[in-house]
Amino acid sequence: MASLTYDLALAGLAVGSAAALTGIGLIVTYRATGVLNLAHGAIAMVCAYVLRQLVVEWGWPLPLGVLVTLFVVAPGIGFVLDRAVFRPPALAGSNPAQTLVASIGVFVLLVGGAALVWGGGTRPDAPVLFGDDPWTQLAAVVLLACLVGAVTRWTRFGRELRAVVDNRSLAMLGGIDADRVSAVGWSFGAFTAGLTGVLLAPYVRLDPYGMPLLVVEVIAVAVAARMRSLPVAIVTALAIGVVQAQLARFHPEGWAGPLVQAVGANLFVVALLVAVLVVPGVGGRGQDALPPPTGEGRVPGGVWVTAGVLFLLPLGFAGSDLQTSVQVPALAIVLLSLVVVTGRGGQIALGQAAYAGLGALFTALLAAGGVPELAALALAVLLVAPLGLLTGWPAIRRHGLALALATLAVGVAVSRFVFAQPYATAGLELGRPAGFGDDRRYYALELVVLAGCLVLVAALRRGRTGRALAALRDHEAGAESAGVRVAGLKLLAFVLGAALAALGGGLLGMGLRAFDPQAYDPLRGLLWFAAVVVLGADSLLSPLAAAVLLVGLDAGTRGGVAAAVIGVLATLVGRVPPLTTWLPRADEAPRHPSPGRLRPSRRPGTADLSAPRRPLAPAREPSGADRPAPAARRRAASAPTGEPQGAPGQRPSVPPKGRPGTTAEAAGGPPTPPSVAAHPAGKAVPPGKAGTPRPAGGRPARSEAAASPPLARLRAHGLTLTYPGGLTALDSVSLALVPGRVTALVGANGAGKSTLFDCLAGALRPTRGRVTLDGVDITDRPAHVRTRLGIARTFQRLAVFPSLTVEENVRLGAEQGHVRDPASAEYSLRLLGLSGAVRHRPAADLTTGTLRRVELARALAGRPHTLLLDEPSAGLDTAETDALARVLAALAADGLTVLVVEHDPDLVAGLAHTVHTMEGGRIVP
Numbered sequence: 054m055a056s057l058t059y060d061l062a063l064a065g066l067a068v069g070s071a072a073a074l075t076g077i078g079l080i081v082t083y084r085a086t087g088v089l090n091l092a093h094g095a096i097a098m099v100c101a102y103v104l105r106q107l108v109v110e111w112g113w114p115l116p117l118g119v120l121v122t123l124f125v126v127a128p129g130i131g132f133v134l135d136r137a138v139f140r141p142p143a144l145a146g147s148n149p150a151q152t153l154v155a156s157i158g159v160f161v162l163l164v165g166g167a168a169l170v171w172g173g174g175t176r177p178d179a180p181v182l183f184g185d186d187p188w189t190q191l192a193a194v195v196l197l198a199c200l201v202g203a204v205t206r207w208t209r210f211g212r213e214l215r216a217v218v219d220n221r222s223l224a225m226l227g228g229i230d231a232d233r234v235s236a237v238g239w240s241f242g243a244f245t246a247g248l249t250g251v252l253l254a255p256y257v258r259l260d261p262y263g264m265p266l267l268v269v270e271v272i273a274v275a276v277a278a279r280m281r282s283l284p285v286a287i288v289t290a291l292a293i294g295v296v297q298a299q300l301a302r303f304h305p306e307g308w309a310g311p312l313v314q315a316v317g318a319n320l321f322v323v324a325l326l327v328a329v330l331v332v333p334g335v336g337g338r339g340q341d342a343l344p345p346p347t348g349e350g351r352v353p354g355g356v357w358v359t360a361g362v363l364f365l366l367p368l369g370f371a372g373s374d375l376q377t378s379v380q381v382p383a384l385a386i387v388l389l390s391l392v393v394v395t396g397r398g399g400q401i402a403l404g405q406a407a408y409a410g411l412g413a414l415f416t417a418l419l420a421a422g423g424v425p426e427l428a429a430l431a432l433a434v435l436l437v438a439p440l441g442l443l444t445g446w447p448a449i450r451r452h453g454l455a456l457a458l459a460t461l462a463v464g465v466a467v468s469r470f471v472f473a474q475p476y477a478t479a480g481l482e483l484g485r486p487a488g489f490g491d492d493r494r495y496y497a498l499e500l501v502v503l504a505g506c507l508v509l510v511a512a513l514r515r516g517r518t519g520r521a522l523a524a525l526r527d528h529e530a531g532a533e534s535a536g537v538r539v540a541g542l543k544l545l546a547f548v549l550g551a552a553l554a555a556l557g558g559g560l561l562g563m564g565l566r567a568f569d570p571q572a573y574d575p576l577r578g579l580l581w582f583a584a585v586v587v588l589g590a591d592s593l594l595s596p597l598a599a600a601v602l603l604v605g606l607d608a609g610t611r612g613g614v615a616a617a618v619i620g621v622l623a624t625l626v627g628r629v630p631p632l633t634t635w636l637p638r639a640d641e642a643p644r645h646p647s648p649g650r651l652r653p654s655r656r657p658g659t660a661d662l663s664a665p666r667r668p669l670a671p672a673r674e675p676s677g678a679d680r681p682a683p684a685a686r687r688r689a690a691s692a693p694t695g696e697p698q699g700a701p702g703q704r705p706s707v708p709p710k711g712r713p714g715t716t717a718e719a720a721g722g723p724p725t726p727p728s729v730a731a732h733p734a735g736k737a738v739p740p741g742k743a744g745t746p747r748p749a750g751g752r753p754a755r756s757e758a759a760a761s762p763p764l765a766r767l768r769a770h771g772l773t774l775t776y777p778g779g780l781t782a783l784d785s786v787s788l789a790l791v792p793g794r795v796t797a798l799v800g801a802n803g804a805g806k807s808t809l810f811d812c813l814a815g816a817l818r819p820t821r822g823r824v825t826l827d828g829v830d831i832t833d834r835p836a837h838v839r840t841r842l843g844i845a846r847t848f849q850r851l852a853v854f855p856s857l858t859v860e861e862n863v864r865l866g867a868e869q870g871h872v873r874d875p876a877s878a879e880y881s882l883r884l885l886g887l888s889g890a891v892r893h894r895p896a897a898d899l900t901t902g903t904l905r906r907v908e909l910a911r912a913l914a915g916r917p918h919t920l921l922l923d924e925p926s927a928g929l930d931t932a933e934t935d936a937l938a939r940v941l942a943a944l945a946a947d948g949l950t951v952l953v954v955e956h957d958p959d960l961v962a963g964l965a966h967t968v969h970t971m972e973g974g975r976i977v978p
């Protein structure tokens with residue numbers, strides 16, 4: 054027994070040291086370049102093939118073959134990847150998600166290339182480097198780790214590396230050649246990949262697909278080491294290797310037997326799942342989401358007709374051509390799931406193959422149990438849809454790289470623990486529905502289902518959910534502050550995605566007349582993801598084109614062409630626009646005709662003075678604390694609008710339609726808002742004494758004194774916030790925001806203004822203290838709930854959704870906000886001078902001044918009672934700032950509670966009723 058234990062431990066050490074090598078390579082590349090190289094395993098596989106080619110095929114001596122493979126070919130691959138794939142987009146300012154797509158591109162390119170060059174079969178004759186002695190292998194790994202540690206710690210290059218890791222731009226400013234650092238990082242990473250491949254090749258199946266995926270599992274080691282610590286990576290790898298080997302001894306009876314064996318054979322997969330779901334901090338937050346699509350506008354009708362005709366053509370095919378074509382519509386439905394999750398929702402989803410496979414598996418199992426095939430398919434879709442939570446749940450808190458790893462890990466786990474297990478899939482057959490056994494009839498059935506799915510997804514994208522998903526993709530925090538339930542929406546996207554993938558997967562299985570686990574391999578998930586992204590993830594045409602490409606290119610005798618082509622395209626992501634954007638685009642006609650389209654301006658140059666008040670009035674009659682100050686009412690009533698002014702208490706809760714706009718609106722210029730003429734905010738007003746309420750704009754103090762002072766709506770009670778690093782940014786801050794007043798928060802940089810602002814808006818949770826709204830504690834309410842309670846906010850750094858038009862941005866606020874009234878979107882657009890032609894322009898094309906107005910209009914479209922503005926004048930010129938001041942003054946006059954964090958003293962002086970100065974996390978008394 055002891056000797057068995059020892060032998061198994063040795064075998065575990067051999068596997069563990071190869072895994073440790075991978076960990077070292079991944080960590081060094083990540084530290085030097087910021088890229089988690091998903092293609093590490095593919096490089097390992099290519100190097101293993103190269104060594105075999107040199108030694109076995111061409112008869113080179115082993116040492117020479119090893120030298121050339123490890124010191125020429127492997128670093129050469131790293132060098133080329135740096136120069137040709139990763140450096141250009143980095144220079145062009147691409148984001149980490151695009152880099153991730155590029156590394157997936159390299160992965161599928163190398164796999165496809167290897168399949169093309171060496172064929173898809175397994176090679177059992179890979180040369181053995183160190184024999185069966187794991188100690189030599191282990192010694193090599195430890196030596197390598199010590200070398201890396203010594204270089205990093207004690208050499209000039211190591212110092213440069215650490216400087217680049219800390220802050221690349223600063224390091225470059227300091228004269229460090231960051232490009233050289235990343236070239237060395239890539240070359241070294243590829244060398245370790247090559248060494249891993251050469252060491253593993255004799256012991257695992259050497260084929261283009263097996264080894265790359267095997268190495269993907271080992272990413273667990275690097276993640277467990279938080280992409281930082283080499284010793285942790287090595288110890289983790291060795292420990293998993295040894296435990297995995299020891300598990301091979303256990304053969305429990307009953308149901309646990311296959312499970313223990315499956316775990317024993319796939320402990321790195323379990324470790325990957327645990328690591329990506331438990332260890333925080335891989336990848337950044339927010340900034341590494343997929344960027345919004347560019348130019349994926351409406352597809353012209355002609356293109357759709359052409360696509361329809363092309364998809365009908367196979368009905369005239371026969372034999373193997375028709376058999377091959379049968380895969381296309383089913384695959385298109387699977388890929389459509391990525392349009393929902395990735396294209397519209399911006400979520401990286403590398404595990405869709407798992408849902409497709411589960412769809413096919415459940416259909417097969419249900420059909421085997423006697424359920425008719427179509428009913429079995431429908432049931433399978435219903436069963437798989439909730440499993441979308443497997444990847445949806447991690448997506449709630451993860452972004453970019455972390456999410457990519459989580460979804461990939463789920464995909465790999467489902468593949469290893471379900472599809473690859475005989476207990477789940479042995480002897481399964483999958484027939485076609487009765488009456489559709491013939492290929493032509495079955496293809497027609499698939500077309501009908503595909504058309505239905507396209508119509509459904511098109512409707513989803515055009516509707517409220519589609520806008521919310523696009524907002525989520527464009528700016529998650531902005532979407533949440535607009536009232537979007539971000540967590541719920543992500544779950545919904547993944548559930549819908551799983552349902553579509555299951556439907557497509559089931560159809561694919563029926564098309565093949567079998568459940569084939571290879572058809573739903575995780576590698577396919579990567580290929581499908583890359584294909585949809587390079588073709589244009591937010592286009593309904595992409596799944597169709599991608600399905601045709603993937604099936605068509607691989608229809609020949611040699612596999613791998615599709616992977617190679619998609620791989621090349623994916624390595625160019627960020628530099629070459631998605632292919633569907635090359636198509637002619639339909640005219641940018643209004644995408645959403647508004648219910649109450651405005652008549653042209655009645656009197657050019659005349660502001661619509663009553664417009665802001667009505668939509669912004671609370672839905673219910675303001676009582677007590679809500680009621681606008683009499684001065685504000687008088688000012689609004691005296692505005693030269695020519696519009697009837699409702700008596701107090703008679704203001705309509707639903708704004709009337711059909712009000713004229715202004716010439717400024719038509720030009721898309723700054724607004725000329727209602728109470729401007731009457732509001733003296735533009736005059737030079739001495740700043741109020743800090744912390745002391747004062748009449749705004751020199752209004753007679755008597756008019757306010759005559760009214761009973763309104764009660765505060767939103768209050769901060771002794772807020773204290775300490776950031777994780779230990780810095781106390783807020784120290785027992787109390788603040789009261791009163792309806793009808795503008796409260797300004799001023800102070801030096803770092804005084805704590807934004808932190809206080811974020812606590813009020815729900816973006817930050819205070820360490821101590823409470824936030825109340827009308828006396829109700831809302832401290833634990835998240836940002837979107839506060840928006841729905843009537844507290845709207847804008848951002849210091851603009852949070853506008855660039856892929857949506859101006860109108861869609863504002864409609865989103867009306868759909869998700871405090872009072873959901875579509876008409877209020879119109880009023881907000883007009884109030885901010887956005888109801889002209891500019892309303893149909895994508896926000897991506899606009900200037901900062903216009904974007905500030907769009908953001909404000911979106912906030913107001915939800916008809917909030919409280920408006921929190923974080924440096925609203927940042928990036929505005931004087932005219933725009935003046936216009937903004939007038940709008941804000943009018944809004945406050947209308948009863949809105951306004952908080953402004955602002956650096957512009959003139960704006961504060963002219964606008965604020967109350968000014969609070971912050972210093973060192975406190976409000977100065």
Ligand SMILES: Nc1ncnc2c1ncn2[C@@H]1O[C@H](COP(=O)(O)OP(=O)(O)OP(=O)(O)O)[C@@H](O)[C@H]1O
Nearest residue numbers: 776778780782800801802803804805806807808809
């Ligand atoms: N996420 C964070 N983690 C750690 N410290 C933070 C974080 N955000 C802010 N701080 C620190 O908290 C303090 C207050 O920052 P805050 O952004 O609230 O100040 P501010 O008055 O809004 O400054 P500015 O006018 O420059 O925006 C600063 O010292 C800042 O460095």
